[in-house]
Amino acid sequence: MKTVKVDLRKEIDNSYEILIGSDFIKGILADFDPNATFYVIDKNVFNLYPFLRELKNKYIFETSEKSKNINSVAEILNFLKNSNCLRDSKLVAVGGGIIGDVAGFAASIFMRGIDYYQVPTTLLSMVDSSVGGKTGVNLGDTKNLVGSFYQPKAVYIDMKFLNTLSFEEYKNGLAEVVKYAVMFDESFYNMLIENYAEVEQRGNILQDIILKCCQIKADVVKEDEKEKGRRMLLNFGHTFGHAIEVDSEHKIKHGFAVATGMYLETLFGQFMKQVDSDVTDKIRIILERYGFELNYKYLDEEKFIGAIAMDKKARQSGVVLALTQKVGSGMLLKGVELNFIREFFVSLRS
Numbered sequence: 001m002k003t004v005k006v007d008l009r010k011e012i013d014n015s016y017e018i019l020i021g022s023d024f025i026k027g028i029l030a031d032f033d034p035n036a037t038f039y040v041i042d043k044n045v046f047n048l049y050p051f052l053r054e055l056k057n058k059y060i061f062e063t064s065e066k067s068k069n070i071n072s073v074a075e076i077l078n079f080l081k082n083s084n085c086l087r088d089s090k091l092v093a094v095g096g097g098i099i100g101d102v103a104g105f106a107a108s109i110f111m112r113g114i115d116y117y118q119v120p121t122t123l124l125s126m127v128d129s130s131v132g133g134k135t136g137v138n139l140g141d142t143k144n145l146v147g148s149f150y151q152p153k154a155v156y157i158d159m160k161f162l163n164t165l166s167f168e169e170y171k172n173g174l175a176e177v178v179k180y181a182v183m184f185d186e187s188f189y190n191m192l193i194e195n196y197a198e199v200e201q202r203g204n205i206l207q208d209i210i211l212k213c214c215q216i217k218a219d220v221v222k223e224d225e226k227e228k229g230r231r232m233l234l235n236f237g238h239t240f241g242h243a244i245e246v247d248s249e250h251k252i253k254h255g256f257a258v259a260t261g262m263y264l265e266t267l268f269g270q271f272m273k274q275v276d277s278d279v280t281d282k283i284r285i286i287l288e289r290y291g292f293e294l295n296y297k298y299l300d301e302e303k304f305i306g307a308i309a310m311d312k313k314a315r316q317s318g319v320v321l322a323l324t325q326k327v328g329s330g331m332l333l334k335g336v337e338l339n340f341i342r343e344f345f346v347s348l349r350s
């Protein structure tokens with residue numbers, strides 16, 4: 001037998017920069033060639049920011065969790081084809097997490113991959129989904145089942161967009177901020193507790209918070225781009241959180257579901273004798289401080305447990321849960337059997 005190795009180790013440099021500032025995005029986009037740049041823009045954002053109307057090739061997308069599907073990807077691919085997007089063109093996604101995930105996925109498969117840029121406009125997408133190259137859509141009820149790891153060429157975080165974000169959307173993003181603190185950085189946790197009022201009011205501290213989250217995420221992704229290990233820590237709260245989203249038919253938004261998920265996963269860790277009650281208390285304290293609901297009673301047990309089983313983090317060997325045994329140092333609990341999860345949720349109801 002003869003072997004030929006396709007050695008790709010030095011061929012691809014996926015590095016990119018995240019720029020964080022205020023009121024700079026218009027200037028960045030003005031430098032992009034209008035004939036070779038294609039925009040996928042969230043409808044609400046488009047209606048709120050008149051400068052976006054001046055952009056040439058644009059597809060305006062009305063987002064909801066239900067529209068995060070393969071049909072929307074097909075629509076974007078058709079838009080790119082019909083407006084003569086070429087292999088060396090750019091796609092720019094302007095909007096929240098759904099826009100970034102759907103448009104990023106379309107960019108990753110159009111002509112086998114074109115360059116794309118993220119312009120996140122919600123706190124959630126600024127601190128989490130725009131960074132790290134996870135793109136994709138839901139398949140039926142299963143979140144993010146279809147997708148790719150495809151890094152953007154740059155992420156432009158313009159804080160100006162936060163001025164028009166509803167309180168609910170803002171809070172939706174704060175849940176992910178709390179996640180970083182609890183999993184990776186105890187001093188960040190303390191800072192969020194102490195400066196609660198300024199954070200709530202979207203004060204100057206916000207830029208430092210976004211920077212901190214992006215630094216943590218960049219470090220994690222650098223170490224584990226394809227989520228083989230450490231990156232799974234970023235899924236804290238998401239396994240139960242996704243089940244809450246699905247069971248509530250998306251009436252509970254991602255961040256709120258993740259917040260409840262973080263508490264319940266920690267409580268489950270305690271149930272499994274992996275987490276001490278003082279850690280559970282600390283997680284409860286920060287989530288309560290930020291006004292998140294901690295408890296959830298599923299509507300449909302089979303749907304709820306089924307969503308956990310189908311979640312992409314469930315492997316043949318069982319569910320992998322990200323937990324923290326000490327604030328600031330997350331860990332993975334592997335091979336969790338669904339029976340224990342079922343038993344835990346039954347115990348919560350009694």
Ligand code: GLY
Pocket residue numbers: 128129131132134227231234235
């Ligand atoms: N949102 C989790 C990750 O990007 O890995």
